[in-house]
Amino acid sequence: MKKRISLTLLVAAAYLLHQDFWNWEKIHPLVFGFLPVGLAYHVGYSLLAAALMAVMVRCAWPEDLDPAGTPPAGQDGSKEDPT
Amino acid sequence: MIPAVVVLVYLAIVLYLGIFAFRKGASSKEDYFVAGRSLGPYVFLLALFGTNMTAFAILGSSGLAYQRGIGVYGLMASASGLVIPLCLFFIGTRLWGLGKKFGHITQVQYFRDRWECSHVGTVIFLLTSLMLVPYIIIGIMGGGHTLEALTTVMGPDGKPQLHEVVRDGKLVAETRHWVGYEVGGAIVAVVVMSYVFFGGMRGTAWVNTFQTVLFLGFGAVAFALISKNLGGFDRIMSEMAADPKTAPLLARQRIPMAEFFSYTLIPLSAIMFPHIAIMCMTAEKVASFKKTVVFYPICIALIWLPCVVLGVVAAHQFPGLKVGESDDVILRLLTSNTDALLAGVLGAAIMACVMASDSQILALATMFSQDVFGYYGGTRRFGDKAQVWTGRAFVVLVTTFAYLVGLRLEDKAGIFELAIRFAFSGFAALAPVMLAALFWKRSTRWGALASTLWVASSMAALWWLHDSTTGIAPKPGQPHAVIFPALGAWLVRSPGGVLVHGFLPVLPMVLGSVFWMAVGSWLSRPPSTATLARYFPDREPSTGSAGSGRPLSADN
Numbered sequence: 167m168k169k170r171i172s173l174t175l176l177v178a179a180a181y182l183l184h185q186d187f188w189n190w191e192k193i194h195p196l197v198f199g200f201l202p203v204g205l206a207y208h209v210g211y212s213l214l215a216a217a218l219m220a221v222m223v224r225c226a227w228p229e230d231l232d233p234a235g236t237p238p239a240g241q242d243g244s245k246e247d248p249t
Numbered sequence: 250m251i252p253a254v255v256v257l258v259y260l261a262i263v264l265y266l267g268i269f270a271f272r273k274g275a276s277s278k279e280d281y282f283v284a285g286r287s288l289g290p291y292v293f294l295l296a297l298f299g300t301n302m303t304a305f306a307i308l309g310s311s312g313l314a315y316q317r318g319i320g321v322y323g324l325m326a327s328a329s330g331l332v333i334p335l336c337l338f339f340i341g342t343r344l345w346g347l348g349k350k351f352g353h354i355t356q357v358q359y360f361r362d363r364w365e366c367s368h369v370g371t372v373i374f375l376l377t378s379l380m381l382v383p384y385i386i387i388g389i390m391g392g393g394h395t396l397e398a399l400t401t402v403m404g405p406d407g408k409p410q411l412h413e414v415v416r417d418g419k420l421v422a423e424t425r426h427w428v429g430y431e432v433g434g435a436i437v438a439v440v441v442m443s444y445v446f447f448g449g450m451r452g453t454a455w456v457n458t459f460q461t462v463l464f465l466g467f468g469a470v471a472f473a474l475i476s477k478n479l480g481g482f483d484r485i486m487s488e489m490a491a492d493p494k495t496a497p498l499l500a501r502q503r504i505p506m507a508e509f510f511s512y513t514l515i516p517l518s519a520i521m522f523p524h525i526a527i528m529c530m531t532a533e534k535v536a537s538f539k540k541t542v543v544f545y546p547i548c549i550a551l552i553w554l555p556c557v558v559l560g561v562v563a564a565h566q567f568p569g570l571k572v573g574e575s576d577d578v579i580l581r582l583l584t585s586n587t588d589a590l591l592a593g594v595l596g597a598a599i600m601a602c603v604m605a606s607d608s609q610i611l612a613l614a615t616m617f618s619q620d621v622f623g624y625y626g627g628t629r630r631f632g633d634k635a636q637v638w639t640g641r642a643f644v645v646l647v648t649t650f651a652y653l654v655g656l657r658l659e660d661k662a663g664i665f666e667l668a669i670r671f672a673f674s675g676f677a678a679l680a681p682v683m684l685a686a687l688f689w690k691r692s693t694r695w696g697a698l699a700s701t702l703w704v705a706s707s708m709a710a711l712w713w714l715h716d717s718t719t720g721i722a723p724k725p726g727q728p729h730a731v732i733f734p735a736l737g738a739w740l741v742r743s744p745g746g747v748l749v750h751g752f753l754p755v756l757p758m759v760l761g762s763v764f765w766m767a768v769g770s771w772l773s774r775p776p777s778t779a780t781l782a783r784y785f786p787d788r789e790p791s792t793g794s795a796g797s798g799r800p801l802s803a804d805n
Contacts, residue, residue: 177335180331181331181513184323184327184328184331184513185506185509185510186323187506189500189501190500190501190502190506191500191501191502192500193490193496193499193500194490196483196486196487196490198483199481199482199483199486200481200482200483200485200486200558201486201558202319202486202490202499202500204319204320204323204499204500204501205319205322205499205554205557205558208322208323208326208327209322209327209550209554211323211327211330211331212326212327212330212546212547212549212550213546213547213550215327215330215331215334215546216330216543216544216545216546216547218331219334219335219338219542219543219545219546220543222335222338222542223338223539223542223543227539228342228343228346228535231342231343231345231346231535
């Protein structure tokens with residue numbers, strides 16, 4: 167439960183960090199000489215999103231989804247299929 | 250001429266990939282529609298990413314960055330980099346699991362079974378099909394225009410050659426092309442139709458993988474070469490920062506905060522796009538999603554960062570372009586800053602994006618063959634092979650229709666582009682339906698129906714509002730126009746479209762969808778315990794509804 171709450175807070179924090187109002191009217195510094203700070207922030211944000219997903223995969227992967235050993239129902243999508 | 254040859258070679262390669270996939274695959278419907286659920290992690294990642302990487306996103310982002318600045322990356326790329334992987338993590342994996350367990354291929358099959366109701370599936374099928382068609386038309390139109398632009402005949406002075414033609418009874422001078430719009434559109438339509446027809450999902454996935462690799466690889470080379478040719482982006486950015494006219498493009502003064510926030514809801518659309526949801530069914534193992542969700546934000550950064558930077562740089566190089574004209578700034582930068590061969594390769598990569606309509610055509614054909622032909626007994630009567638051939642016939646039908654509409658309504662492209670913009674909001678607003686189906690046991694068909702009807706009616710209202718306020722739309726930089734004085738600032742018209750209290754319409758659409766899903770579900774009887782037990786096997790059904798668990802029939 168504690169892990170679930172921590173991950174939920176992490177995702178919520180990441181979502182809020184997207185709204186970087188403090189960079190709104192800033193241009194400088196130009197990161198690497200050509201990236202305005204607001205753009206560099208969001209490139210960093212993309213990397214943060216990748217890191218967050220790596221944490222999610224490691225800590226919250228839905229292990230029970232692979233129905234190995236469960237044969238597909240073999241439905242053809244018709245409404246008469248057994249359900 | 251060299252770019253045209255490179256593009257034609259590219260088209261021949263993708264055609265070959267489709268035919269090769271046809272020879273390698275089996276003739277079963279699982280193989281044709283979902284590549285036998287056999288894609289490995291890398292092909293799955295690149296194909297899924299390529300499917301989402303459309304001309305509308307690539308060319309549109311650089312065109313928008315030209316007009317509105319670097320904030321476009323935050324609008325379109327970084328928000329997608331978080332929301333799309335989360336959708337794939339929470340929804341995509343579960344769709345995959347249900348598809349593997351129950352044999353579902355489309356979202357509609359799942360909804361019909363989950364809520365024991367054919368009508369809700371039919372309504373969602375009709376709505377999503379309607380929202381998908383404009384993409385396909387724009388894809389074919391974009392292919393024709395891109396091929397035409399890449400085959401411009403240049404004179405000895407290095408400028409495009411002109412020739413006189415009669416248009417509407419008048420003699421006008423037009424640029425000469427080796428391949429005109431009509432022929433270009435036909436070539437693109439035939440190539441896409443052929444590899445989708447033969448290769449099905451396997452061919453489409455391979456082509457999308459090839460396209461993504463091409464764009465990632467040569468995009469980086471072109472980015473570096475354009476920078477070198479222009480004397481370095483650092484010099485250009487410094488000049489732009491010092492000029493009061495261009496400095497706002499390097500910050501976010503042209504993007505209101507409320508719009509920026511509400512844009513984060515748009516990527517919810519990704520998982521409701523039928524072609525993305527169906528693509529989720531193609532992974533061999535659920536573990537294939539692991540690499541996809543981690544690398545997806547990085548792929549987005551690698552593609553969108555150059556597009557946005559080039560769009561902003563183009564404002565320095567080619568000032569004064571109007572909205573719409575700025576969508577081809579990447580092509581302009583390419584042709585004026587790289588040699589013909591590289592311009593051709595990049596042109597091919599852009600063609601690749603333009604041709605992303607392949608997966609949408611296949612998705613429509615899959616939906617028709619599963620949700621209509623299969624559902625109404627066609628497969629039971631005529632067999633698996635007939636279902637595959639129905640899908641193939643539909644591929645031909647849809648592509649031909651899109652081409653003919655593209656020819657007839659070439660000058661009406663703006664309408665289809667507008668439809669795509671609304672469709673993004675519409676698909677995003679359908680996401681609560683999917684979330685409820687997967688995670689809310691108490692959700693019912695009436696909730697889903699109410700939510701879907703809300704999405705359809707709000708899109709229609711939005712279209713009407715947008716259309717009827719075109720005359721009062723302010724120009725960029727001017728204050729928003731009030732639509733109904735009684736409502737004040739609650740409903741205004743901005744240069745880009747209608748805003749609700751400063752937010753994009755997607756925000757009230759998503760909230761409304763959640764509301765109607767909740768109200769409709771609470772006021773109606775939940776699905777039977779048997780159905781709930783199948784879809785939520787780990788927990789005891791707590792609804793108290795003693796349903797029959799009988800097979801779905803047209804009566805319910």
